[in-house]
Amino acid sequence: MPSPILITSAASGRCAEQNYQYLDKHGIEAYIKPTDFDRKQKRNYQPDPFAADQLEYNAAKDQYSCPSGNTMKYAGQQIRKRNGVVKTYSLYKAGGCRNCPLREACHGQKGNRLVAVNHKGNPLKQQATNRLKTEKGIYYRKKRPADVEPVFGNIKHNKNFKRFLLKGIDKTEIECGWIWIAHNLKKMAA
DSSP, X not given: OOOOOOEEEEOGGGOOHHHHHHHHHTTOEEEEOOTTHHXXXXXXXXXXXXXXXXXXXXTTTTEEEOTTSOEEEEEEEEEEEETTEEEEEEEEEESOOTTOTTHHXXXXXXXXXXXXXXXXHHHHHHHHHHHXXXXXXXXXXXXXXXXXXXXXXXXIIISOOOSOSSOSHHXXXXXXXXXXXXXXXXXXXX
16 A cells, blocks of 8 residues: 655745755655745746746756857856755856847856756756646645634734744744744633
8 A cells, every 4th residue: 555645835935955855755745835936926927038947958968058049068066055955056157158149138247157057956846836736736825824824923913922032043942832832722722
C-alpha cells in the first residue's frame, strides 16, 4: 500500500528552496506560493522578456539564448548565503553585448550580461506554481487565509500583542510559546 501524500500550504514568504526540497524529499505535496505568484496572476501582468526566467534554455548544451539570439554560456558557479540558507547558482555569460541594439532594455551591467540561475530551486518552484493553479490548489489558496490569518489577527488585536518583550531567539521562542499556549487554552475553554 503506498504511503499517503500529505499536503501543506503556507505563506508566500515560506517558499525558500530548502522548504520545497524537504517537502519533495518526503513526498509531501506543497501548495506554497512563490513570492511573485500573486503578481504574476494579475490580468495586466506582462512578463519581462529580458528576465532570466524568460530566457530560452538549452539543457543539452547547458546554455541560454538572450532575446537578441546570442548564446549565454556557462561561466561557473556562485554560492550565496542569506539568513543562514546556502544556495548554489549557475552563472551564464552572454557574448557580444557591446553592439547589441537591445542592450539598454536587456541589462545595465558593465560588459556582457551575466545571469545567475538556481537549477535546483526553480523546477520545484515551478512545480508548486503549477499545483497552485489546479482546482485543488485554488481550494487551498482560498482556505488558508480563513484558517491561519485570524489567529494572528486575534493575537495582535484582541490580545494586544504588538512587540516582543524579550530579546534573543531563545527568549522570543519562549515568549511565542506562551502566547500560543494562551491562545489554544482560550479556544479549548470556549
